[in-house]
Amino acid sequence: MSSKFVTVPFCLILAAALWADELDLKTIEKTPTACHGTAVEFVDTPVEAAQLAKKEKKLVLVLHVSGYFEDPDFT
């Protein structure tokens, strides 16, 4: 009998906490990306890329560039 008094409020608290977490998840801002004329979405820095990759269980692609190119469609 007494366990009912404990279990029911506990379940309610748990449900409320999960609902709050769900709201938090929905409000996480998506990292802004830009394609810079390609089909690839770039974030601003490799540090951001690393953090996001860790979160999304992805790998990181880093492009190193220098100078201008004879052919703008270089890569």
Added chain:
Amino acid sequence: MNALANPKVGELINKHFVASFQRVGSFKIAGKQKQGGNVATYFCAPDGRVLNAIAGPVDAPTMRDEVEWTIQKTREAIRESKGNADTFKALLRTYHAERLQEKYGVRVTPILKDQTMQSLETALAYRDKDGRKLAPVLPLPPIENKGEVRQLTNLAKTHQLLAAHAGAKIESLYGAVFQGILNEKVTTKPVQTNTPFPWRKEANAR
């Protein structure tokens, strides 16, 4: 059409990678005159360890092939290394040596343990114009069938480099790729830039 503008390549990269860019050399602007320049692509773990790289511009099928190979071999190495970082690194280097032989007919023995020569503290380093050390010069594994090999492409040279140094951090490797393979003078440590392709009008629109 450039490789990164190819929708299939873009889709593949966006699905498996988070992409970013850096500048590793000074920009020179002289009116509308053509200037030198180059590009290198690194496929890394989130902690910056290099899994694979592409030195120089490539077409879409080559980019796609390298991306798919990187994903497949990384999965394989994760599975087989069972959480051991040294085994993971050794496997990556072995895969690069195998790819070098399979695709380019070049035989090298992968160097499975890191050498002390890789440190920036050593005498051999790529330097800026003021003599400051930017990145270490990395020794390459010797080609064992030199007589059978003509000229190595940049892709083959990259696999040769990674047969000894895959798993190293990008800041240790970029000098060997940009200056060692592409013969582009590295003039700065990698720095942030606003756009990877400043000569393209549409690239600057965000």
